[in-house]
Amino acid sequence: MYVAVKGGETAIAHSLDFVADKRRGDRDLAELSLDQIDQQLGLAVDRVMTEGSCYDRQLAALAIKQARGDLIEAVFLLRAYRTTLPRFGDSVPLDTARMVAERRISAAFKDVPGGQVLGPTYDYTHRLLDFTLAAAGERPVAPTAPADIAQALPHVGDILAREGLLEPPPATDAPPQDLTREPLSFPADRPLRLQNLARGDEGFLLALGYSTQRGYGNNHPFVGEIRYGHVPVAFVPEELGFEIEIAEIEVTECDMVNQFAGSAEVPPQFTRGYGLAFGHAERKAIAMALVDRALRVRELGESVEAPAQDEEFVLAHSDNVEASGFVQHLKLPHYVDFQSELVVVRALRAEVEKRLAETAPLTQAAE
Amino acid sequence: MNGASETPLLSARSVTKRFGGRIACRDVSFDLWPGEVLGIVGESGSGKTTLLNCLAGRLAPDEGSVAYESAAAGSVDVHRLSEARRRLLARTEWGFVNQDAREGLRMGVSAGANIGERLMAVGARHYGNIRGAAADWLSRVEIEADRLDDRPIDFSGGMRQRLQIARNLVSNPRLVFMDEPTGGLDVSVQARILDLLRGLVEGLHLSAVLVTHDLGVARLLTHRLMVMQGGAVVEEGLTDQVLDDPQHAYTQMLVASILPV
Amino acid sequence: MPDTSIPDTGIQDPAYNYAYLDEQTKRMIRRAILKAVAVPGYQVPFGGREMPLPYGWGTGGIQVTAAIVGQADTLKVIDQGADDTTNAVSIRRFFARVADVATTTATQDATIIQTRHRVPETPLREGQILVFQVPIPEPLRMLEPRETETRTLHALSEYGVMQVSLYESIARHGRIAKTYNYPVLVNGRYIMSPSPIPKFDNPKLDRSPALQLYGAGREKRIYAVPPYTPVKSLDFDDHPFEIETWSECCELCGSRESFLDEMIVDDQGKRLFVCSDTDYCEGRR
Numbered sequence: 008m009y010v011a012v013k014g015g016e017t018a019i020a021h022s023l024d025f026v027a028d029k030r031r032g033d034r035d036l037a038e039l040s041l042d043q044i045d046q047q048l049g050l051a052v053d054r055v056m057t058e059g060s061c062y063d064r065q066l067a068a069l070a071i072k073q074a075r076g077d078l079i080e081a082v083f084l085l086r087a088y089r090t091t092l093p094r095f096g097d098s099v100p101l102d103t104a105r106m107v108a109e110r111r112i113s114a115a116f117k118d119v120p121g122g123q124v125l126g127p128t129y130d131y132t133h134r135l136l137d138f139t140l141a142a143a144g145e146r147p148v149a150p151t152a153p154a155d156i157a158q159a160l161p162h163v164g165d166i167l168a169r170e171g172l173l174e175p176p177p178a179t180d181a182p183p184q185d186l187t188r189e190p191l192s193f194p195a196d197r198p199l200r201l202q203n204l205a206r207g208d209e210g211f212l213l214a215l216g217y218s219t220q221r222g223y224g225n226n227h228p229f230v231g232e233i234r235y236g237h238v239p240v241a242f243v244p245e246e247l248g249f250e251i252e253i254a255e256i257e258v259t260e261c262d263m264v265n266q267f268a269g270s271a272e273v274p275p276q277f278t279r280g281y282g283l284a285f286g287h288a289e290r291k292a293i294a295m296a297l298v299d300r301a302l303r304v305r306e307l308g309e310s311v312e313a314p315a316q317d318e319e320f321v322l323a324h325s326d327n328v329e330a331s332g333f334v335q336h337l338k339l340p341h342y343v344d345f346q347s348e349l350v351v352v353r354a355l356r357a358e359v360e361k362r363l364a365e366t367a368p369l370t371q372a373a374e
Numbered sequence: 375m376n377g378a379s380e381t382p383l384l385s386a387r388s389v390t391k392r393f394g395g396r397i398a399c400r401d402v403s404f405d406l407w408p409g410e411v412l413g414i415v416g417e418s419g420s421g422k423t424t425l426l427n428c429l430a431g432r433l434a435p436d437e438g439s440v441a442y443e444s445a446a447a448g449s450v451d452v453h454r455l456s457e458a459r460r461r462l463l464a465r466t467e468w469g470f471v472n473q474d475a476r477e478g479l480r481m482g483v484s485a486g487a488n489i490g491e492r493l494m495a496v497g498a499r500h501y502g503n504i505r506g507a508a509a510d511w512l513s514r515v516e517i518e519a520d521r522l523d524d525r526p527i528d529f530s531g532g533m534r535q536r537l538q539i540a541r542n543l544v545s546n547p548r549l550v551f552m553d554e555p556t557g558g559l560d561v562s563v564q565a566r567i568l569d570l571l572r573g574l575v576e577g578l579h580l581s582a583v584l585v586t587h588d589l590g591v592a593r594l595l596t597h598r599l600m601v602m603q604g605g606a607v608v609e610e611g612l613t614d615q616v617l618d619d620p621q622h623a624y625t626q627m628l629v630a631s632i633l634p635v
Numbered sequence: 636m637p638d639t640s641i642p643d644t645g646i647q648d649p650a651y652n653y654a655y656l657d658e659q660t661k662r663m664i665r666r667a668i669l670k671a672v673a674v675p676g677y678q679v680p681f682g683g684r685e686m687p688l689p690y691g692w693g694t695g696g697i698q699v700t701a702a703i704v705g706q707a708d709t710l711k712v713i714d715q716g717a718d719d720t721t722n723a724v725s726i727r728r729f730f731a732r733v734a735d736v737a738t739t740t741a742t743q744d745a746t747i748i749q750t751r752h753r754v755p756e757t758p759l760r761e762g763q764i765l766v767f768q769v770p771i772p773e774p775l776r777m778l779e780p781r782e783t784e785t786r787t788l789h790a791l792s793e794y795g796v797m798q799v800s801l802y803e804s805i806a807r808h809g810r811i812a813k814t815y816n817y818p819v820l821v822n823g824r825y826i827m828s829p830s831p832i833p834k835f836d837n838p839k840l841d842r843s844p845a846l847q848l849y850g851a852g853r854e855k856r857i858y859a860v861p862p863y864t865p866v867k868s869l870d871f872d873d874h875p876f877e878i879e880t881w882s883e884c885c886e887l888c889g890s891r892e893s894f895l896d897e898m899i900v901d902d903q904g905k906r907l908f909v910c911s912d913t914d915y916c917e918g919r920r
Binding site: 015016018019083086087089090091093187188189190191192193194319323328329331332333334335336337339340341342343344346347348349350351355358 | 651655656657680681682683684685686687689690691692694714715716719720721722724725728751752753770780781782783808809812814815816831832833834835853855856879881894895896897911
Binding site for chain 2: 787790791793794795796798799800802803805806807870871872873874
């Protein structure tokens with residue numbers, strides 16, 4: 008006789024123990040510390056902070072450790088934690104002109120005021136696996152010399168804009184909406200789109216940005232500037248009424264210079280795309296800038312011809328926590344829905360077979 | 375053309391539309407009477423499609439007005455209507471035949487569903503009756519009955535156009551807008567569809583505004599003609615008169631450039 | 636960080652506000668619920684938060700329950716009709732942990748029932764609340780992918796496209812082949828998705844004495860059907876709405892009235908059928 012299987016709760020408890028065990032792995036090996044993850048896997052920490060919408064290196068490192076290196080799972084952990092955090096208010100907008108830049112380059116000009124500062128990047132490395140890294144052992148620290156990095160680096164874009172060659176940066180005093188507080192609705196204005204892209208999955212934006220370069224909505228991009236370094240975060244507490252600096256964070260910023268727009272009456276100007284990420288994340292910032300520009304079709308009077316220009320398509324599918332949840336939810340039981348489908352398919356098959364059986368004897372007779 | 379004691383079905387007054395600095399159509403006025411087919415001819419860029427879209431409520435003119443004498447509510451200002459009522463009008467009393475049938479059809483559902491949609495949209499709930507009405511219209515536009523469950527994606531261009539016509543006429547509209555209804559079709563296919571349109575328009579006493587660059591189409595289908603050049607109406611009158619005895623230089627040029635068949 | 640492997644102690648975890656969400660968020664969700672109840676079947680956007688369970692796992696239902704649950708409530712959670720499936724267990728543990736609320740498997744003892752993909756067989760009473768987990772709140776979504784367009788269609792009551800899809804189903808299959816997530820007309824005005832419950836359960840929604848709340852976390856929509864509201868499954872006059880039937884009865888309790896799950900019991904493909912609603916089935920044995 009059929010006996011319904013019980014014991015689901017116990018099985019789940021065991022599954023939780025099992026995954027915690029797998030996460031720790033071989034007990035004979037030293038456990039990873041959060042500082043090690045923060046330092047030696049720092050770019051993973053940067054990505055988790057950006058997509059997790061929460062700047063805290065230790066929390067992001069913990070999420071990566073708990074998720075055993077699955078970065079989208081780590082982003083999810085950080086986002087869920089973020090939900091519980093109280094909000095004091097909004098900071099003053101970051102002034103990236105005040106950035107103390109470790110790296111600042113422009114592809115649009117051979118040289119720029121302040122110079123092309125190469126900084127730390129894989130761009131100039133040869134991608135040869137370095138087997139010396141397989142053995143532990145210290146590298147000597149790279150030699151340093153004093154440099155004039157405190158000097159503020161003017162934005163290349165501002166220089167172009169002063170000449171009228173580049174559209175001025177958007178100016179708005181309206182407080183931006185916040186996607187983490189209110190649902191996304193369409194049409195979405197540019198600040199909302201940028202927030203969506205900033206927290207969007209790097210792989211998704213990379214693919215979309217790439218598609219524009221391959222002709223799906225090409226907007227002739229040039230990297231006007233990439234800069235990476237520290238910026239202060241300022242806040243105006245109600246009690247004080249003036250700005251105080253509450254933190255210093257690392258960000259990567261990309262200013263893209265794109266296809267010029269204009270006509271016989273309106274002098275042509277280059278248009279802008281913008282990307283921003285926590286930590287050092289140039290691929291993300293550039294991809295974001297490409298997609299930002301592609302989504303500006305409406306305000307620039309262009310037509311939607313390609314997926315990267317389709318606002319609803321891009322913004323509704325960029326969030327990897329939403330995507331991962333829904334894609335993986337297919338693993339949940341769907342047997343009731345499936346049962347309904349089985350009933351109908353069997354009935355339809357029976358009808359068709361019956362119809363075929365009825366016509367078959369006639370054709371046989373005709374032969 | 376106008377019957378006794380009637381008000382015009384459609385009245386345009388000084389309809390003007392600009393795109394940026396360019397005037398697409400300028401100061402167009404006319405009255406359309408029940409049972410009348412008005413043709414708007416000109417080359418591409420003459421503003422005729424812009425005008426058609428303004429008349430049909432798809433584009434808002436910058437100046438001027440369009441009034442329609444509706445069956446239910448008397449005279450309405452087309453552009454002052456709420457979007458809900460304008461869309462309802464477009465599905466019931468009006469038809470719009472696009473040059474590209476794909477824009478006026480649901481390519482992924484059957485011919486029957488395409489034709490039945492207007493009926494379902496206003497509350498028809500008997501599948502058999504809806505299907506019957508769709509089948510009836512399929513034959514009236516000369517598509518074989520066994521294509522009722524096929525999708526327009528599998529139809530030829532001419533068949534799609536016939537389907538689009540049926541989809542529009544099933545709701546017994548009083549006014550049909552047509553934008554180059556035979557454009558892009560083979561000459562022989564065109565001829566058959568023109569014939570079909572003429573028969574339907576006469577048989578159903580439809581009123582229509584028809585945009586075309588083809589003077590032959592205008593001659594066959596329209597009672598009156600407006601000739602547009604550079605956004606302005608340069609000549610108008612009874613079709614035969616305008617085509618046989620053009621007054622304006624531009625009309626003369628148009629007429630002269632028709633190749634004799 | 637909370638230890639995810641400790642068993643339920645029946646005591647609320649002090650690291651969190653009651654029911655996990657802060658009070659402002661709960662208020663925001665309750666405002667959305669009130670608006671939804673005032674306009675039956677209309678999808679109200681709300682500022683959904685990330686929850687510790689993934690999108691697709693019922694975050695909408697969880698946020699709705701979290702916003703309305705209190706210490707006087709008794710909570711039942713089911714998935715596919717059963718109290719002991721992994722998802723139901725997980726959510727019940729979550730609320731046991733973050734809210735000091737009694738839980739039950741008995742439908743008639745619950746004040747709040749959170750459900751994925753089924754309506755309980757036991758008829759509900761006035762005072763009970765049924766919270767549905769909804770993946771795709773927009774009933775027209777598969778016909779029209781654009782949110783801007785579907786919003787307009789609802790506002791203008793332009794539902795021709797839905798009726799067209801039902802016509803097409805009959806033309807293709809000889810019947811309306813939709814078996815779950817079967818669209819309904821609520822209070823004669825809005826077309827609504829009842830969530831992926833089998834059409835078998837649709838009649839239970841019509842004029843139910845209970846309050847129905849629907850939560851979609853990833854899509855960030857809440858909608859509702861107040862008690863005693865007409866809910867009509869869409870159909871044609873000559874192809875009226877019908878529910879599923881089985882020739883078999885439940886192997887365990889003999890019921891011929893409930894929705895049956897099919898179990899494959901050996902590798903010869905031998906099958907038997909058991910009530911999907913475990914509480915209902917046990918109550919009959």
